[in-house]
Amino acid sequence: xxxxxxxxxxxxxxxxxxxxxxxxxxxxxxxxxxxxxxxxxxxxxxxxxxxxxxxxxxxxxxxxxxxxxxxxxxxxxxxxxxxxxxxxxxxxxxxxxxxxxxxxxxxxxxxxxxxxxxxxxxxxxxxxxxxxxxxxxxxxxxxxxxxxxxxxxxxxxxxxxxxxxxxxxxxxxxxxxxxxxxxxxxxxxxxxxxxxxxxxxxxxxxxxxxxxxxxxxxxxxxxxxxxxxxxxxxxxxxxxxxxxxxxxxxxxxxxxxxxxxxxxxxxxxxxxxxxxxxxxxxxxxxxxxxxxxxxxxxxxxxxxxxxxxxxxxxxxxxxxxxxxxxxxxxxxxxxxxxxxxxxxxxxxxxxxxxxxxxxxxxxxxxxxxxxxxxxxxxxxxxxxxxxxxxxxxxxxxxxxxxxxxxxxxxxxxxxxxxxxxxxxxxxxxxxxxxxxxxxxxxxxxxxxxxxxxxxxxxxxxxxxxxxxxxxxxxxxxxxxxxxxxxxxxxxxxxxxxxxxxxxxxxxxxxxxxxxxxxxxxxxxxxxxxxxxxxxxxxxxxxxxxxxxxxxxxxxxxxxxxxxxxxxxxxxxxxxxxxxxxxxxxxxxxxxxxxxxxxxxxxxxxxxxxxxxxxxxxxxxxxxxx
Numbered sequence: 323x324x325x326x327x328x329x330x331x332x333x334x335x336x337x338x339x340x341x342x343x344x345x346x347x348x349x350x351x352x353x354x355x356x357x358x359x360x361x362x363x364x365x366x367x368x369x370x371x372x373x374x375x376x377x378x379x380x381x382x383x384x385x386x387x388x389x390x391x392x393x394x395x396x397x398x399x400x401x402x403x404x405x406x407x408x409x410x411x412x413x414x415x416x417x418x419x420x421x422x423x424x425x426x427x428x429x430x431x432x433x434x435x436x437x438x439x440x441x442x443x444x445x446x447x448x449x450x451x452x453x454x455x456x457x458x459x460x461x462x463x464x465x466x467x468x469x470x471x472x473x474x475x476x477x478x479x480x481x482x483x484x485x486x487x488x489x490x491x492x493x494x495x496x497x498x499x500x501x502x503x504x505x506x507x508x509x510x511x512x513x514x515x516x517x518x519x520x521x522x523x524x525x526x527x528x529x530x531x532x533x534x535x536x537x538x539x540x541x542x543x544x545x546x547x548x549x550x551x552x553x554x555x556x557x558x559x560x561x562x563x564x565x566x567x568x569x570x571x572x573x574x575x576x577x578x579x580x581x582x583x584x585x586x587x588x589x590x591x592x593x594x595x596x597x598x599x600x601x602x603x604x605x606x607x608x609x610x611x612x613x614x615x616x617x618x619x620x621x622x623x624x625x626x627x628x629x630x631x632x633x634x635x636x637x638x639x640x641x642x643x644x645x646x647x648x649x650x651x652x653x654x655x656x657x658x659x660x661x662x663x664x665x666x667x668x669x670x671x672x673x674x675x676x677x678x679x680x681x682x683x684x685x686x687x688x689x690x691x692x693x694x695x696x697x698x699x700x701x702x703x704x705x706x707x708x709x710x711x712x713x714x715x716x717x718x719x720x721x722x723x724x725x726x727x728x729x730x731x732x733x734x735x736x737x738x739x740x741x742x743x744x745x746x747x748x749x750x751x752x753x754x755x756x757x758x759x760x761x762x763x764x765x766x767x768x769x770x771x772x773x774x775x776x777x778x779x780x781x782x783x784x785x786x787x788x789x790x791x792x793x794x795x796x797x798x799x800x801x802x803x804x805x806x807x808x809x810x811x812x813x814x815x816x817x818x819x820x821x822x823x824x825x826x827x828x829x830x831x832x833x834x835x836x837x838x839x840x841x842x843x844x845x846x847x848x849x850x851x852x853x854x855x856x857x858x859x860x861x862x863x864x865x866x867x868x869x870x871x872x873x874x875x876x877x878x879x880x881x882x883x884x885x886x887x888x889x890x891x892x893x894x895x896x897x898x899x900x901x902x903x904x905x906x907x908x909x910x911x912x913x914x915x916x917x918x919x920x921x922x923x924x925x926x927x928x929x930x931x932x933x934x935x936x937x938x939x940x941x942x943x944x945x946x947x
Contacts, residue, residue, distance in 0.1 A: 328380040329371070335434035336370035337363050338404065343427035347420055353688045354418035362419060366406050373402045379435070387439035392432075395439075399431045408454040433582055444787065446633075463491040465531055467523070467560075469516060469551065470539030471498055472507050478539040478565050479508045490578075493531040496522055498540065537578060538564045552581060552851050561854060598627075598819035602683070603628040606724075609681035610635060611666055611714055612688030614642025616772060617729055620811040621685045622646055626654040633657060634679045637688070666710030669717075676721040684718050684726040686711060689745070693733065694869045696741035701917040701924050707744035709914055713750055718761045720756065723821045728752045730768040730831070736935050743929045743936045748829060750932075751906060756828045766831045767814045770839075772807045779842060784850045788940060791861035793846045796868050800840040906932070 340363060344353060353359060362511050374380065378700045382391050402425045468475045475495045482490060494513040498502065502512045513522045526532055536555050538548075555562045555749040563578040612618040613635035619642075626633060633650065636653050637643040640663060647661040660679065664671045666688045689707050690696050696703035711728065718726045730749050733742035749766050756764035771779075779802075817832045847857040855861050868874070909932050916924035931934050 325380045327372065328382075328384075331438070332374050332379055332435060332784065333367050333371050335438075336374075336431060339431035339434050340366045340423075340427050342424045342430045346426050347423050358414075358418040361413070363408065365409050365413070366402070369409060370402050371403045373398055373405065377401075382439075384442040386438045387436075387443040391439060392436050395435045396432050399428050399435065402431070403428045441607060463489060465493045465526075465534045466490050466537050467493060467526070467533035467535070468495045468510070468537050469519075470495075471500055472505070473510060474539040475510070475512075476507050478537065479510065481565055491531075493526055493533055494522065506542070516551065519551075520558060523558055523560070533560060535578070536560050536562045538562060538581065540740055545801060548581070549848060549851070552848075556851050556854060556856055559854070599815045600628045602815070602819040602822070603630050605629065605631050606682040607632045607634065608683045608685070609633075609676075609679060610685045610687060611637075612686075613637045614639055614644075614646045615687055615919055616807055617811065618685070618687040619646045620806040620807045621687060621814070622650065623653070624808075624811050624815060625685075626650055626657045630657065632679075633659045634675070634681060635659060635661045636664055636666075636675065638663065666714050667705050669713045672713050672717045673720065676717040676723075680721055681718070682724045683928065684714065684723050685729070685814075686714050686726060687729045688714075689729070691731065691741060693739045693741045694736050696744070697739060697869075700740050700922040701920045703740050704744050704913065704917045704925055704929070707741070708747045708910070709917070711748035712910070715752055715755055715764065719760060723762050725763040725765060725818060726752070726766060727818045728766045729814065730766050732768060737933060738936070740926070740929065743933045746933050746936075747929070751910075753831065754906065759828065763828070765818050765821055767817055768831055768833045769805060769810050769813075771802050771804050772810055779845065780849070787850055787855065787861055788854050792864045793850065794864055794866050795843050795846055796866055797874060798841075798843050800842045800868075800874050802842060804840055804845075815850050 341359075344359065344362075346760070348354070377394055379395065379398060382394070399811060407416065407419075407424055410419055468478055469607060470478075472495065479492060482492070492510050494511055495507060496516050496519055498516055499510050503514050505512045513525070523533060536551075539553070552562050562581045564581060603625055608630045610618050610621050610625070610633065613622050614637040620636070621689060622633060635643060635646055635650075643661050643663060647659065648659060650659050662675055664675060666672060666686075688710060690699075690703045696707075715726060715728075728748065731742070731745050733739060734746035734749055735742075737743040737746055749768070752764040752766050755762070756766075783793055821832065843863065846863055849865075850857045850861045853861075857863060909928060913925065913928045913932070916928060
């Protein structure tokens, strides 16, 4: 019905345009004979109906009329007038149609076709409500101050649409440079440059238009500049928001979202090629150990999106397994799943699971990763991280799995902790298996800290900030690599998909590019600012000293490892030192006996022998706070 009404409207406007053209040319009292006018109108309307249909004018949605629609209208009007002239010349040699009439008609037709569309768009966007635009209605609307370039501010104003009058009132624009100060964008003034932000806010407050939020429209602002801006906003007691990237099913209207810790730490986004990952996973049985953990659950979520035949969820924690199983049931109900409670340290149980499930792909994310806790529980750390990995690896080989992806850590490089040494020893075992050239490929992927993962500093800092502080940092110079869990998992899947068939890569370790390391104290300050508070004023920061096994600086590569780019953007290859499995077996047997007896001193000595680059720390305190 709407399309039919649009066709009728356009044909009526075409007849009216020609009529206006004739009246403007002849005057209302000197028009040609009625028969000539009727013939011209009939021909013009028929031609218009055909041309408008060919150009699809009725298919355009008036709610979203734009310059593209106006260009289409102008082109259609040109074709209509040209075809009309040709037809009338063939009929009556253009009798009663002076040369100025087609020109006048063209302009009038463009206005009559485009004008109603633009007015309708303005009405739907609230642009015709002058009183509201002056800010005298909708007093509950939130005052927004846009920060960014004028072009991006224009995009933000268009994205907000009618919400700019209903829920939000844009009171000004702050530009990156001063040269556009005093100009206007869609009726909103550019008030100054970003370095003058406090003055701009003060001037707006003096007009009764004090902003209630700062909205960042610039998409490529560097993390350091964004942190500086956020600190200014905290001093002004204003939250910083950005326009949500795109509406979705759960967010049908434009909305604002908070700046996150990911934005302020800042890493260039890595582009992923999903097709190799889809070919890796689609139609295969995938088993994930530690499926309920931070990394494991994200692996499960991403794998489920690529159409596996079945996902086997393996975890020793009942609650963690329940949560990831529920996540799969809610988001991917069509994916077959099996939830299994088991410890990777139970060789009989793991062997039985692999024989029953016959996984083609295994993602081994189960580990004990909290450095001070493992320092206080040495035997448990070794039994899980070293021998749990050995049990899973051997079971995968016995079951004929195509590939095992082993999740490792930057703490395995020149380790100063039992946790790091145990992960390096797990790497060495899987490297040896991979280098032997069997059917099962072992792809070891090493990366640093994952933002927000269980046991990381981010949840700890959030709790401390919520409690009013203090935020505890071990050392002012401590630095760590950070990556989001989604990005880390995507890179792991990419590395597995592309590298599993490259035989020349056997025995290598794949290292994710984590960008530049971040000072932990800067992370703490950033999180305090994100909470709308002032570091060292509203929330104090205290330094507690290094904990057992901790380093000041983490590394992604050993000094003796050669760093080469992999076939995946964001991934490097490390030619880590390898030890043949045959040479490892005797020492591993002695290490297993020492760990089973709980002989921590022997475990540390054997770790130092097996991982020569390890610095043997002193026996730790039992406190892990």
